[in-house]
Amino acid sequence: MRVAAALARKQKAYSLTSFDGFGLNEAITRAIAEEKYASPTPIQVQTIPIVMSRRDVIGIAQTGTGKTAAFALPILHQLAAQARPPERKSCRILVLSPTRELSGQILASFRAYGRHLRIRTALAIGGVPMGGQVRALLDGVDVLVATPGRLLDLVKSNALRLGGVELLVLDEADRMLDMGFIHDIRKIVSKLPAKRQTLLFSATMPGAIAELAAQMLRDPIRVAVTPVASTVERVEQRVVHVNRAAKPDVLVDVLRREPIDRALIFTRTKRGADKVVRGLIKAGITAHAIHGNKSQSQRERVLAAFRRGDVTTLVATDIAARGIDVDGISHVVNFDLPDVPETYVHRIGRTARAGADGIAISLCDPEERALLHSIEKLIGKSISGNDSRVRPNRNAASNTHGRAGQRDTRSADKQKRRRETNVAHTSGRQEQTGESTDGIASVAFLRRSTRPPQQEAPRARRWSAQPKGSRHGQGRTPAI
Numbered sequence: 001m002r003v004a005a006a007l008a009r010k011q012k013a014y015s016l017t018s019f020d021g022f023g024l025n026e027a028i029t030r031a032i033a034e035e036k037y038a039s040p041t042p043i044q045v046q047t048i049p050i051v052m053s054r055r056d057v058i059g060i061a062q063t064g065t066g067k068t069a070a071f072a073l074p075i076l077h078q079l080a081a082q083a084r085p086p087e088r089k090s091c092r093i094l095v096l097s098p099t100r101e102l103s104g105q106i107l108a109s110f111r112a113y114g115r116h117l118r119i120r121t122a123l124a125i126g127g128v129p130m131g132g133q134v135r136a137l138l139d140g141v142d143v144l145v146a147t148p149g150r151l152l153d154l155v156k157s158n159a160l161r162l163g164g165v166e167l168l169v170l171d172e173a174d175r176m177l178d179m180g181f182i183h184d185i186r187k188i189v190s191k192l193p194a195k196r197q198t199l200l201f202s203a204t205m206p207g208a209i210a211e212l213a214a215q216m217l218r219d220p221i222r223v224a225v226t227p228v229a230s231t232v233e234r235v236e237q238r239v240v241h242v243n244r245a246a247k248p249d250v251l252v253d254v255l256r257r258e259p260i261d262r263a264l265i266f267t268r269t270k271r272g273a274d275k276v277v278r279g280l281i282k283a284g285i286t287a288h289a290i291h292g293n294k295s296q297s298q299r300e301r302v303l304a305a306f307r308r309g310d311v312t313t314l315v316a317t318d319i320a321a322r323g324i325d326v327d328g329i330s331h332v333v334n335f336d337l338p339d340v341p342e343t344y345v346h347r348i349g350r351t352a353r354a355g356a357d358g359i360a361i362s363l364c365d366p367e368e369r370a371l372l373h374s375i376e377k378l379i380g381k382s383i384s385g386n387d388s389r390v391r392p393n394r395n396a397a398s399n400t401h402g403r404a405g406q407r408d409t410r411s412a413d414k415q416k417r418r419r420e421t422n423v424a425h426t427s428g429r430q431e432q433t434g435e436s437t438d439g440i441a442s443v444a445f446l447r448r449s450t451r452p453p454q455q456e457a458p459r460a461r462r463w464s465a466q467p468k469g470s471r472h473g474q475g476r477t478p479a480i
């Protein structure tokens with residue numbers, strides 16, 4: 001019974017970082033499983049729920065971030081939820097992309113993710129005879145992926161009507177602009193129904209794209225994935241190796257010791273966020289949680305207080321945190337490490353905004369080591385475990401909130417730790433030295449910078465950037 005409950009808890013804990021948490025149609029999640037995508041990428045985590053809620057989206061994301069699935073999956077979900085035969089010579093979903101190659105890849109993605117659904121798709125690109133495309137559109141399609149020029153040719157020759165489009169995707173909008181498609185896009189959009197959903201993706205947001213978005217989108221939600229390099233360089237990153245049970249105490253200690261303006265703490269689950277808040281309040285630290293179980297007005301109130309600086313400690317899940325656009329976050333604390341390495345970069349990007357420096361501290365328990373290694377691989381460096389928190393008992397911990405008082409005990413601890421760490425290295429065993437009475441004394445630290453990451457098997461295949469050609473195995477470009 002207890003085992004079953006623990007298992008259920010564990011499954012729930014991971015559901016938010018798996019595709020199951022979105023509530024996508026079962027036929028789609030099956031296809032994702034067949035694609036062997038273990039967890040959604042950050043752009044997918046942010047975008048899928050917004051598209052499912054029928055809101056317009058401006059997505060700042062580059063190719064390679066998983067952005068195609070970020071829009072294709074919820075679109076397929078909508079089509080499955082409202083299945084009906086498309087009208088003749090029309091399409092329900094129109095995806096505009098700058099190049100033939102990208103258009104082909106997008107279509108391949110729709111076909112791969114929608115392989116268990118009855119979805120009609122077509123491609124309209126230049127450089128091939130129009131006849132086949134005209135024929136494919138005769139009975140209408142659900143999804144049409146097109147380059148702007150050929151699309152207009154098809155419209156001009158009465159092979160396609162755009163009055164039935166329910167959703168428009170503008171992919172790689174900045175590239176379309178660079179390639180001179182802006183007038184074609186305006187012409188196409190003028191033929192679409194005003195009442196539609198629009199998703200715009202762009203790697204950058206120059207003024208012209210912002211202007212285009214302002215004209216074509218209705219009250220859009222902006223999502224962004226932070227470019228890896230710039231964030232990682234500006235944020236001071238540390239890891240504290242800690243037993244799971246000691247995390248709440250270590251967190252309290254971190255918050256008391258660090259010079260915090262605003263701290264954003266990430267947990268994997270909503271329940272976890274609430275638990276962390278309870279622990280902090282018990283320790284006398286005012287904190288609030290922000291996650292999907294909180295009402296919109298609750299979330300807005302807490303966020304406003306966080307922005308004003310009335311609340312300085314916020315605990316959030318990744319999905320809830322996507323709406324947090326606050327400057328002046330001095331610290332990001334990963335109470336749980338994220339399952340997806342890119343999410344780490346996104347999390348720590350909350351600090352170091354507008355060129356400011358920030359500090360990111362990750363509490364890593366033994367089960368999270370493989371996650372830490374994936375993160376280190378992604379950012380191309382090891383994160384140092386230079387924080388010292390080994391103390392003989394909790395009373396000592398509560399007395400050491402000032403930095404000066406810790407120095408003496410620290411140097412002795414340092415030596416002890418060095419001995420422990422060396423033993424751990426030479427014997428190849430885990431760094432944790434077992435439970436102690438206060439739960440903190442068991443924290444040990446690795447000198448990661450001198451050690452290559454251990455070859456631990458990841459818990460599941462995780463997101464990692466793949467070369468373009470690896471998309472769905474073959475990189476096929478179907479033609480119609």
Ligand code: AMP
Nearest residue numbers: 037039040041063064065066067068471
């Ligand atoms: P994109 O950014 O859409 O061009 O996607 C880049 C590559 O990532 C493609 O080969 C996709 O098949 C792959 N991909 C997309 N989402 C995931 C995921 N959640 N896990 C693993 N691979 C993914």
